[in-house]
Amino acid sequence: MFNLIKRLIISHSYIANYGYSDGSGDYYIILDSDKCTGCGKCVEACLVGVLENYVDDYDDEIVKVTEAHSKSIKYDCGPCIPVGGERDVKCEQVCEPKAITVSIKVKGLD
Amino acid sequence: MIIAGIDVGAVATKAVILNDGKIIGKGMATTGFEREEAVEAALAEAIKNAGISRGDIEKVGATGAGEAVEFADKRFEDVVADGAGANFLFPQAKTVIDVGGEEARGMRIDETGRVVDFALNERCAAGAGAFVEAMARALEVKTEEMGELSLQSDKDIEINAQCTIFAESEVVSQIHLKTSKADIARAVHEGIATRVVSMVRRSGVEGEVALIGGVAYNPGFVARIKEHLGKELLISEDPQIVGAIGAAVLAVGPEVEFKAPEAKLDTEKEWR
Amino acid sequence: MTQEKGSTTQEKEYWRWEETRWNSPDIDWKKADIITAGVDIGSVSSQAVVMCDGELYCYSNMRTGADSPDSAIRAMDWALEGTGMKVEDMHYIIGTGYGRVNVPFGNRTITEIACHARGANFMYGPTVKTVLDMGGQDCKAIKCDERGKVTTFLMNDKCAAGTGRGMEVFANLLAVPIGEVGELSLTVDEEPEPVSSTCVVYAKTEATGLLRAGWDKNKVLAAYCSAMAHRVFTLLERINVEKDFAITGGIAKNIGVVSRLEKELGLKALPAKYDTQIAGGIGACLFGKALIEKQRKAA
Numbered sequence: 001m002f003n004l005i006k007r008l009i010i011s012h013s014y015i016a017n018y019g020y021s022d023g024s025g026d027y028y029i030i031l032d033s034d035k036c037t038g039c040g041k042c043v044e045a046c047l048v049g050v051l052e053n054y055v056d057d058y059d060d061e062i063v064k065v066t067e068a069h070s071k072s073i074k075y076d077c078g079p080c081i082p083v084g085g086e087r088d089v090k091c092e093q094v095c096e097p098k099a100i101t102v103s104i105k106v107k108g109l110d
Numbered sequence: 111m112i113i114a115g116i117d118v119g120a121v122a123t124k125a126v127i128l129n130d131g132k133i134i135g136k137g138m139a140t141t142g143f144e145r146e147e148a149v150e151a152a153l154a155e156a157i158k159n160a161g162i163s164r165g166d167i168e169k170v171g172a173t174g175a176g177e178a179v180e181f182a183d184k185r186f187e188d189v190v191a192d193g194a195g196a197n198f199l200f201p202q203a204k205t206v207i208d209v210g211g212e213e214a215r216g217m218r219i220d221e222t223g224r225v226v227d228f229a230l231n232e233r234c235a236a237g238a239g240a241f242v243e244a245m246a247r248a249l250e251v252k253t254e255e256m257g258e259l260s261l262q263s264d265k266d267i268e269i270n271a272q273c274t275i276f277a278e279s280e281v282v283s284q285i286h287l288k289t290s291k292a293d294i295a296r297a298v299h300e301g302i303a304t305r306v307v308s309m310v311r312r313s314g315v316e317g318e319v320a321l322i323g324g325v326a327y328n329p330g331f332v333a334r335i336k337e338h339l340g341k342e343l344l345i346s347e348d349p350q351i352v353g354a355i356g357a358a359v360l361a362v363g364p365e366v367e368f369k370a371p372e373a374k375l376d377t378e379k380e381w382r
Numbered sequence: 383m384t385q386e387k388g389s390t391t392q393e394k395e396y397w398r399w400e401e402t403r404w405n406s407p408d409i410d411w412k413k414a415d416i417i418t419a420g421v422d423i424g425s426v427s428s429q430a431v432v433m434c435d436g437e438l439y440c441y442s443n444m445r446t447g448a449d450s451p452d453s454a455i456r457a458m459d460w461a462l463e464g465t466g467m468k469v470e471d472m473h474y475i476i477g478t479g480y481g482r483v484n485v486p487f488g489n490r491t492i493t494e495i496a497c498h499a500r501g502a503n504f505m506y507g508p509t510v511k512t513v514l515d516m517g518g519q520d521c522k523a524i525k526c527d528e529r530g531k532v533t534t535f536l537m538n539d540k541c542a543a544g545t546g547r548g549m550e551v552f553a554n555l556l557a558v559p560i561g562e563v564g565e566l567s568l569t570v571d572e573e574p575e576p577v578s579s580t581c582v583v584y585a586k587t588e589a590t591g592l593l594r595a596g597w598d599k600n601k602v603l604a605a606y607c608s609a610m611a612h613r614v615f616t617l618l619e620r621i622n623v624e625k626d627f628a629i630t631g632g633i634a635k636n637i638g639v640v641s642r643l644e645k646e647l648g649l650k651a652l653p654a655k656y657d658t659q660i661a662g663g664i665g666a667c668l669f670g671k672a673l674i675e676k677q678r679k680a681a
Contacts, residue, residue, distance in 0.1 A: 014532045020540035021617060022273070023233030023581035028536075028620075057496040058531075071272040071540035075308030083313045084227040109230050143591045212584065234541070235583035244583065274583050275542035275551065276519060286448065 012058045018065035019073040025106040027073035029065050029091075035099035036062040042091035042100055048076045051091060063100070077102050083109065112160075114167045115358025116153060116182070117191065117351070118145055118174035121211030121239070122324060125152035126354040127160045127167065135160025136351050145178035171361030173353050184361045188353065189217050189228045195356025196320040197223025200344045204317030207310055207335070208353070209302075209325035211239040216310030223356075229313040235274040237305050239325045244274045245298040248281040249291050260295035260330030269297045277301070295330065303334035320344040322352040396559050397550035398445075399632070402657065403460050405440035411467050414439075416674050418474045420497065420666025421454050421488060423481030426518020426546055427632065430457035431663030432467070436671055440465055443659050446518075450484035458487070474670035478662050480519075480539075489670075495524060495535045497665030498630060503530025504664050506628040506652045514618060514643075514651075515661065516633035518546040521614060523621045530665070534621045541580075544613045546632045548582045549639075552606050555586055556599045567603040567638030574601050576608035585609065603638065611642035618647070628652045630661035 013034030019027045029050070038061035043051045050069040055061055069076050080089045081104045089102050104110060112134075117124045119141060127135040137155025139148040157164055169183050176185035186194075188208070196206040197219055208215045214237050217228035231237030235244065246253040267289060271277040277298075284294050302325075319341055325331050326349035336343055346352060411417060414434035422429045424446060431441040442461035446453045454477070458469065469475070469487050477485030478497040485491075502513040508528040515522040520539035526532055542548045553560040574597075579585040589602050597605075610633075629651045633639055635658060644650050656664075 012531050015534040017534070017536035017620065020538040021620075022541035022543065023579060023584065024231060024237065026620075057492050068270060070537075071270070072305075072308075075305055078229070078308060078312040081312070082227075083229055085314075106230055108232060109228075143594060233579065233584065234581050240583055272540050273542050274581075275547055279547075283448065 012060075016064065018070045020071065025074065025110070026103065027077065027105070028103045029073060029077065030101045030103065031063065032099045033060060033062050035097040037097060037099075038062045041094040041096075045090040045094040047080075047090060050076050073102075074104065074106070078104055111362065112162060112166050112168055113358045113362055114153065114156070114170045115191075115354040115356065115361065116149055116170065116172045116176075116179045117353035117357060118149060118172065118176060118178045119210050119324075119353075120174075120213065122350065123148040123152045123174075123178075124351045124354040125149075125156040126351045126358060127156045127162070128355070128358050129160075133355070135162070136348065136354075138350070141175075145175055146180070149179050169358075169361040171357035171359070173357040176357075182361075186357055186360050188213070189215055189225050191353045191356035191360065192322060193217055193219040193225040193356065194223040194360045195352035195354070196322060196344075197221075198355055198359050199346050199352065200318070200320045202318050203320040203344055205310070205315050205319040207306065207319060207321050208323040209238060209306055209321070209331070210323040211243075211325075214238045214306050214309065214323070214325075216306070216313050216315075218314050218316055227313040229309050231305065231309045236272055236277070236302075237309065238302075239323075241274050241277070241302050242298060242325065242328065242331070244278055245281055245295075248278045249285070249294060251291065251295070254327075256295050256298065257328035257330035257332075259292050260299045261333060263290065263292035263296040265293045265296070266300065267293050267297045269294075269301050272301075272305075299328070299330040299334045303331060303338055307335060307338040315339060315341075318344055322346070322349045324350045326350075394557070396553040396557055399560050401442075401444040403440070403442040403463065404657075405461075405465055406438065409434050409437060409439050411439055411465065411471070416671050417467075417472045418667045418670030418674065419458070419469075419472050419476070420663040420670065421458060421475065421477050421482075421485045422479040422494065422497065422660075422662035422666065423450050423454055423457075423477065423484060424479045424494075424518050424662075425481070425520075427659060428453045428457045428479070428481075429660045429663040430454070430461040431660050431667050432461060432472070433664070433667040433671065436668065438656070438664065440467075441657070441660050441663060443657060446481070450481035451486050453481070454485040454487070473674050476666035476670045478666045492666060492669050494662050495522060495537060496532055497662045497669065498522060499524050499526040499532045499535075499665065500530040500668050501661035501663070501665030502526065502628050502630055503528075504668060505630070505654070505656045505658075505661060506626065509626045510628045510652065511624040512618070512621070512627045513661075514614060514627070514629045515631040516544060516546065516614065516629070516639075517631045521545055521617060523617050525621055525624065530668075536617060536621055538617060542582045543580045543585075544610055544617065548610065549633060549636065551582050551586060552589065552603065555589060556593075556602060558599060558603065561635075563603055564607070564636035564638035564640070566600045567607040568641065569600045570604045573608065574605045576612055577605045578609075580609070580613055607636070607638035608642050611639050611646060614639070614643055615646045623647060623649065625649055626652055629654075630658045632659055634658035
């Protein structure tokens with residue numbers, strides 16, 4: 001309950017777009033810090049270790065993409081979104097508040 | 111029947127001539143800025159090797175920047191030609207990985223060589239051979255020596271950058287830190303191999319895997335790919351011309367059946 | 383420390399931009415109530431900024447060296463040069479940027495995203511809603527509210543396109559000092575097609591072809607500035623640009639990119655009254671001031 005009050009009064013929320021666009025396409029993991037509870041289920045569910053628990057600048061416990069992986073979203077997250085297959089994004093599946101979204105767009109393909 | 115296939119790559123233009131299913135001549139030219147000239151040069155070399163004349167060629171298929179082959183009978187997408195070419199050489203291949211100078215592709219193919227799914231690394235130098243070439247310059251080593259150099263190392267170091275420009279700076283920093291060139295070269299090949307394998311996993315890795323394209327000549331790269339996949343690779347004697355072979359084979363269509371020759375596997379390779 | 387003059391054996395360093403320092407002629411720091419500092423260590427440039435009671439007192443802007451902690455110290459020493467102030471006189475110091483953990487005399491770190499939003503709010507006022515920061519090795523698109531708090535952000539540090547390093551590659555390729563690239567790109571009679579490759583490596587090959595085809599330097603630069611402006615525009619589109627719009631970072635000083643970006647956005651960037659490279663440092667100073675005020679209230 002206190003956490004909820006803290007979130008409503010004290011904390012500050014924002015949309016974080018981790019990832020990049022380069023010549024080949026756009027690759028982002030989008031996190032809504034308002035919806036994120038910092039439960040960490042996505043961190044465990046990711047097969048590649050892309051995510052980590054984190055205390056942000058506004059002292060909120062949420063989740064973010066690790067610095068190393070923010071530069072390889074195409075390669076780390078691509079396999080969860082197979083070409084011509086079913087979307088199987090583990091972090092999205094385990095997130096109850098739907099705070100996290102993965103977006104992979106390869107030019108000429110997606 | 112004499113047919114020709116021409117693959118106009120970003121870096122190299124390849125021409126191949128087949129007679130009744132056997133490769134009788136091949137040629138290559140740097141694509142450069144005058145693509146039509148490269149096409150003529152590559153084809154001329156192939157014709158000379160084949161000991162035929164231009165008029166003997168009945169059908170011409172093109173791929174890559176196929177529009178540069180004005181006289182082509184048919185033009186095909188890169189993946190389509192890759193699939194057909196790999197299937198021609200290795201009928202048992204179910205997965206094909208093509209790593210060229212500026213582009214890389216992964217695809218799953220069926221038993222006729224038709225592409226089922228494919229993934230791409232395009233328009234970014236870090237995803238293809240250009241990465242190795244740029245790091246070779248930073249290391250002051252010839253591109254064709256990078257592979258062997260990398261095999262001299264068994265130590266893994268990190269190259270965090272996923273961009274060729276940033277990686278060049280990192281390599282220079284490593285050189286200042288007195289890291290051995292062999293260790294750096296190993297990390298370079300690890301980087302490009304990781305990116306290629308991750309890309310291929312999006313279209314799926316199934317059954318036997320054929321590796322084609324110019325970077326298949328690089329033994330350091332081949333070693334890292336094998337380790338990532340945990341599989342042996344099907345690599346022909348001349349992996350760079352496979353796209354051109356596919357274009358040739360497709361130009362005559364399914365009405366002509368070829369008996370695929372005994373494809374020679376990768377043993378001792380001379381860097382081209 | 384400006385450009386090398388008359389190098390013979392060494393390649394002329396076209397990428398080298400002017401390093402600067404400044405301090406206020408009016409403020410007497412000894413009379414200040416709260417003195418805070420922000421040290422922004424980027425992969426390409428580093429800034430040390432000091433504020434007295436929320437007013438800009440002094441700063442330095444220099445190229446980051448091979449050693450981050452050393453860069454932090456040198457940036458701070460240079461900023462304080464001639465002022466008589468020492469680090470010990472400061473109440474709070476915040477490190478930010480890529481090398482923020484390497485500020486040996488810092489009290490804490492805050493991400494460059496938060497600092498840039500706060501800094502832009504100070505530099506451009508509370509109407510700023512969208513901030514574009516084109517740094518040495520990254521490109522950030524930030525939305526903020528009237529207090530300078532981040533509401534959306536996007537940070538691209540994977541790809542050299544749209545970053546200072548990308549521009550350095552072109553300055554070197556065309557042998558044009560980087561400070562002159564923008565002006566030169568605007569001297570074309572007719573705006574050429576932008577370079578088609580986003581990737582700086584491939585764009586460089588393309589540019590080489592253009593030069594061979596007889597294009598003048600200014601035309602090639604125009605084509606590249608245009609491509610970079612478009613590249614950055616697509617990043618901004620993702621966060622839904624709202625006015626007022628402001629640009630921070632090094633490339634804000636490149637009129638060739640800025641003017642073309644403004645054209646594509648249909649929106650003018652607010653004019654800069656401060657050195658655009660110190661936004662992160664200013665934001666860090668202001669965070670420090672807020673923390674001190676909170677501490678004093680609690681006490």
